[in-house]
Amino acid sequence: xxxxxxxxxxxxxxxxxxxxxxxxxxxxxxxxxxxxxxxxxxxxxxxxxxxxxxxxxxxxxxxxxxxxxxxxxxxxxxxxxxxxxxxxxxxxxxxxxxxxxxxxxxxxxxxxxxxxxxxxxxxxxxxxxxxxxxxxxxxxx
Amino acid sequence: xxxxxxxxxxxxxxxxxxxxxxxxxxxxxxxxxxxxxxxxxxxxxxxxxxxxxxxxxxxxxxxxxxxxxxxxxxxxxxxxxxxxxxxxxxxxxxxxxxxxxxxxxxxxxxxxxxxxxxxxxxxxxxxxxxxxxxxxxxxxxxxx
Numbered sequence: 001x002x003x004x005x006x007x008x009x010x011x012x013x014x015x016x017x018x019x020x021x022x023x024x025x026x027x028x029x030x031x032x033x034x035x036x037x038x039x040x041x042x043x044x045x046x047x048x049x050x051x052x053x054x055x056x057x058x059x060x061x062x063x064x065x066x067x068x069x070x071x072x073x074x075x076x077x078x079x080x081x082x083x084x085x086x087x088x089x090x091x092x093x094x095x096x097x098x099x100x101x102x103x104x105x106x107x108x109x110x111x112x113x114x115x116x117x118x119x120x121x122x123x124x125x126x127x128x129x130x131x132x133x134x135x136x137x138x139x140x141x
Numbered sequence: 142x143x144x145x146x147x148x149x150x151x152x153x154x155x156x157x158x159x160x161x162x163x164x165x166x167x168x169x170x171x172x173x174x175x176x177x178x179x180x181x182x183x184x185x186x187x188x189x190x191x192x193x194x195x196x197x198x199x200x201x202x203x204x205x206x207x208x209x210x211x212x213x214x215x216x217x218x219x220x221x222x223x224x225x226x227x228x229x230x231x232x233x234x235x236x237x238x239x240x241x242x243x244x245x246x247x248x249x250x251x252x253x254x255x256x257x258x259x260x261x262x263x264x265x266x267x268x269x270x271x272x273x274x275x276x277x278x279x280x281x282x283x284x285x
Contacts, residue, residue, distance in 0.1 A: 001191060006179035006276075008197030009259060020197020029172035029281065060176060062279060104244050105212050105277045139174050 023060040023108060027139035032115070038071060040128040047118050050134045054112040055083055059138045061109065064102040066117070068094045069130040074123030081116055082136070083109025090120070094132075166205040166253070170283035175200055175260060181217055183272030185264060195278050196259040200227050204254045204282040209233065209247040211262075214275040216241055221266035225278065228258030232280070236265060239274075254282075 008025060011018035021027075034050035042048070055061070064080060064087040071094045080088040085107055091100045115134060151168060154161035164170075177195035185191045200206070209225060209232045222236035230252035237245040260280055264270070 002184075002186070004179065004182070004185055004191065004193045006177040006193060006195040006278075008177040009194045012197050024174075024176045025197035026173050026175070029174060060174075062174065062281075105210065105279060137172075139176075 022141045023058065023139045027060075027141060029062065029137050029139055032136040032138065033134065034115075035131055035133045036117075038126045038128055038130045038132070040125050042119060042122065042126055044119055044122040046122075047116050048132070049114045049116050051114045054114050055109060055136065055138055056140050057083060057109055057112045059083065059109045059140045061085070061087060061102070061106055062137045062139065064088065064115070064134070064136045065099055066091065066101075067099045067133040067135070068097060069132075070097045070127070071095060071130050071132070072127035073125060075121055076119065076123075076126060077121035079118045079120050080134075081118070083113035084111045085109055087115070087136075165285045166203065166283045170205075170285060172207070172281050172283060175280040175282065176278070177260075178275060178277040181270045181272055181274045181276065183269060186269040191264045193262040193264075193276070194259050195262070199257045199259055200254055200280070200282055201284050202228075202254055202257045204284045206230055206232055206247070206249075206252050206254060207281045207283060208250050209260075209278060209280040211237055211245045212277045213239060213241075213243050215273075216271060217274040217276065218264075218266060218268065218270045221264060221268065221270065223262045223264050225260060225262050227252075227260050227280065227282075228254050228256045230254045232260070239264075239266075239270065 008020045076094040078091040087102050175196045217239035221239045225233035232247045235248045
């Protein structure tokens with residue numbers, strides 16, 4: 001039978017071996033969580049920034065879940081980005097309650113940064129006091 | 142109205158006397174990951190049970206594989222599927238399709254790895270894979 005080796009596996013069996021970074025092998029998963037309460041003055045193109053600390057440069061983001069109540073606002077479409085990479089290019093319409101998730105496996109962050117939700121579309125004022133929660137898991141070490 | 146409560150394994154151990162210690166892979170252990178990616182060359186075929194091995198570091202014996210994600214960037218092979226295992230721990234057993242760009246998830250959650258092993262993707266179906274398709278996997282496991 002033939003065996004083919006993926007990138008990190010190739011590095012491991014090379015001579016001399018090439019060390020795999022923690023973001024690929026055996027790194028510990030960290031959690032990033034924050035929530036935002038709508039104030040109703042948010043407009044299209046505005047951004048919502050999350051987090052007490054930045055997600056570091058070089059982190060591998062494993063998951064990003066945006067859980068939102070029914071935000072109203074006619075139609076609310078968002079984009080989520082962090083550290084120079086796009087996590088969600090075009091969200092579901094957040095007019096109705098739900099959860100939107102990361103667009104598959106993404107590259108490592110190219111800079112340290114806070115996750116930023118951009119209101120790509122917002123046709124009318126969102127409903128005040130509604131919440132948006134963000135949960136990200138990532139590996140850096 | 143009276144109701145009855147039943148205790149699962151770890152709960153039973155925690156309540157026993159003397160107390161039976163709960164292992165980290167069952168309770169409060171930390172997630173670790175194994176991430177790797179592979180670009181097909183067009184030489185991969187299931188005719189001889191071809192496999193693709195992933196991982197920079199071996200997944201240790203005794204690890205509990207909680208779940209795994211696999212992603213293909215395009216059509217790797219019409220009519221072809223793949224299964225993912227870490228040693229004897231089957232992770233994807235429902236045949237992950239390779240016939241379109243897809244994001245797939247583990248069929249099992251919580252299998253333990255009996256012998257230290259790298260994750261291995263085994264191909265099924267007929268013929269060879271298309272070239273230049275990127276296959277990524279990430280495995281979440283707990284050991285301590």
